Amino acid sequence: MRKTIKNAKIVLGVSAGIAVYKAVEILRLLVKEGADVRVVMSANASKFVTPLTFEALSGNPVYHSLFDSHNSAQMEHIRVAENADLLVVAPATASMLGKMAHGLADDALSNLHLAFKGSVLVAPAMNDGMWEHPAVKKNIDILRSRGVDFVDPAFGELACGVTGPGRLAEPSAILDKVRSYFNQRDDLNGIRFLITAGPTHEPLDPVRYLSNPSSGKMGYAVAEQAKARGAKVVLISGPTYLKAPPGVDIKTCKRADEMNVLVQEHLDHCDVLVMSAAVGDFAPQTLEKEKIKKQGDAGLVLKMVPTKDILLEVAKRNSGKLVVGFAAESQNIVESALEKLKKKNLDLIVANDISAPGIGFQSDSNQVTIIDREEKIENIPLKPKREIADLLLDRILVRLKNPK
Numbered sequence: 001m002r003k004t005i006k007n008a009k010i011v012l013g014v015s016a017g018i019a020v021y022k023a024v025e026i027l028r029l030l031v032k033e034g035a036d037v038r039v040v041m042s043a044n045a046s047k048f049v050t051p052l053t054f055e056a057l058s059g060n061p062v063y064h065s066l067f068d069s070h071n072s073a074q075m076e077h078i079r080v081a082e083n084a085d086l087l088v089v090a091p092a093t094a095s096m097l098g099k100m101a102h103g104l105a106d107d108a109l110s111n112l113h114l115a116f117k118g119s120v121l122v123a124p125a126m127n128d129g130m131w132e133h134p135a136v137k138k139n140i141d142i143l144r145s146r147g148v149d150f151v152d153p154a155f156g157e158l159a160c161g162v163t164g165p166g167r168l169a170e171p172s173a174i175l176d177k178v179r180s181y182f183n184q185r186d187d188l189n190g191i192r193f194l195i196t197a198g199p200t201h202e203p204l205d206p207v208r209y210l211s212n213p214s215s216g217k218m219g220y221a222v223a224e225q226a227k228a229r230g231a232k233v234v235l236i237s238g239p240t241y242l243k244a245p246p247g248v249d250i251k252t253c254k255r256a257d258e259m260n261v262l263v264q265e266h267l268d269h270c271d272v273l274v275m276s277a278a279v280g281d282f283a284p285q286t287l288e289k290e291k292i293k294k295q296g297d298a299g300l301v302l303k304m305v306p307t308k309d310i311l312l313e314v315a316k317r318n319s320g321k322l323v324v325g326f327a328a329e330s331q332n333i334v335e336s337a338l339e340k341l342k343k344k345n346l347d348l349i350v351a352n353d354i355s356a357p358g359i360g361f362q363s364d365s366n367q368v369t370i371i372d373r374e375e376k377i378e379n380i381p382l383k384p385k386r387e388i389a390d391l392l393l394d395r396i397l398v399r400l401k402n403p404k
C-alpha cells in the first residue's frame with residue numbers, strides 16, 4: 001500500500017526568493033494535512049524570513065547552516081535526506097535551480113538535495129526575464145530529464161512591479177501536487193490506457209492551418225491520474241504547450257489523419273481507449289506547396305473534405321476495447337452526445353458545453369455530463385479537470401470489473 005500524506009516525512013526546501021513568505025503558508029498547509037515537515041533553508045533564504053518562523057510552525061528544528069558545529073557533527077544533510085519521502089523546493093530561485101541542475105553543493109539545501117534519493121518537486125519563482133532566460137530553461141530541462149517534477153509559476157503581478165510569468169504557484173496548487181504523491185490508489189495497476197489529447201492542425205499551406213482552441217488539459221489530466229493510479233499509459237497528443245506527465249509514453253502528431261494512424265497502430269495494445277482529443281472534422285482538400293498570396297480584395301474559397309473519423313474506424317474494428325469518447329457541444333448537449341455514443345458504439349461519453357464561460361477548452365476546470373452505454377446520465381458539477389479525470393477513471397474501472 002502506498003503512503004498517506006498524514007505522517008509522511010516531507011522536507012520543505014526554501015531558497016532566497018521574495019516569495020519565501022508563501023513557503024510559510026505551504027508549511028502551514030502541509031502540517032494541517034498531518035505531514036511531518038522538516039524545513040531546510042538555503043544560506044540566503046534566512047535573510048528573508050528567520051528560521052524561527054519555520055521552526056515554530058513545523059515543530060521541528062530548521063536546518064539552515066552547513067557549518068554549524070551541532071549540525072555538522074550530526075551530518076544533518078544526510079540524516080534529513082535519509083528519512084524523507086519527498087523533497088519540495090518552494091520557492092526555488094534561479095540560482096537554486098542552477099545548483100540543482102549542475103550538482104553544486106555550497107549550502108544546507110543544495111547539499112541535502114544531492115544526498116536525497118527520493119522524489120523531488122520544485123516550485124520556481126522569479127522575475128519574468130529570469131524565468132524566460134535560456135540558461136534557466138536549460139537547467140529546468142536538465143532537472144526534468146532527471147525525473148524532477150515541477151509546479152510551474154503562474155502569470156501575474158511580480159514583486160519587481162511588472163506583470164508576467166514567474167510568480168510562485170499558489171500554495172494550494174503546490175499542496176495539490178504534493179497530495180498527488182500520497183494517498184494514491186493503485187487500482188488501475190496493469191491496465192493499459194491509450195489516451196488522445198489536444199487539438200489537431202490541418203494545414204492549408206506551409207504557414208497556415210485550421211485548428212481549435214483545445215488546450216489538451218483534460219486528456220493530459222486523465223493520462224496523469226491513470227498513471228498515478230498504476231496504469232500503463234500511451235498518450236497521443238496533438239500540438240499543445242503541456243509537458244508530458246512523468247512516466248507516460250507520449251506520441252505526438254499534428255493532423256487528424258496522423259492521429260488516426262497512431263490510434264489504429266496502438267489500439268491492439270490497450271485495454272481502454274479514451275479519445276479526448278478535439279480532432280478536426282474537416283481538412284483543406286489541397287495543401288498548397290507555397291504560401292497562398294493575398295490577391296488584392298479577392299477572397300479565398302476553401303474546399304474542405306472530412307477527415308477520418310477515428311472513433312468510427314475504431315468501432316469498425318470491433319476491437320472489444322473499452323472505448324470512451326468526448327463530445328464538445330454548444331447546443332443540445334445531451335442529445336448530441338447520446339447520438340454520438342450510439343453511432344460510435346462507445347461505452348462512455350463525456351459531454352461538455354463549450355459555450356459556457358469558464359469551463360471547457362482552455363480552462364483548468366470543467367463541468368461535464370457522463371453518459372454510459374445504458375444511457376444513464378450523470379451530471380458532474382464544476383471541478384478541477386484532475387478531479388473530473390479521477391471520476392471518469394472510477395467509472396471506467398467499474399465497467400472493466402463488470403463488463404456488460
Ligand SMILES: Cc1cc2nc3c(=O)[nH]c(=O)nc-3n(C[C@H](O)[C@H](O)[C@H](O)COP(=O)(O)O)c2cc1C
Nearest residue numbers: 015016017018019042044045093094095096125126
Ligand atoms: C529582494 C530580493 C528578492 C529576490 N527575489 C528573487 C526571486 O524571486 N527569485 C530568484 O530567483 N531570485 C531572487 N532574488 C535573488 C536571489 O536572492 C539570489 O540569486 C540568491 O543568491 C539566491 O540564493 P539561494 O538560491 O542560494 O537561496 C532576490 C534578491 C533580492 C535581494
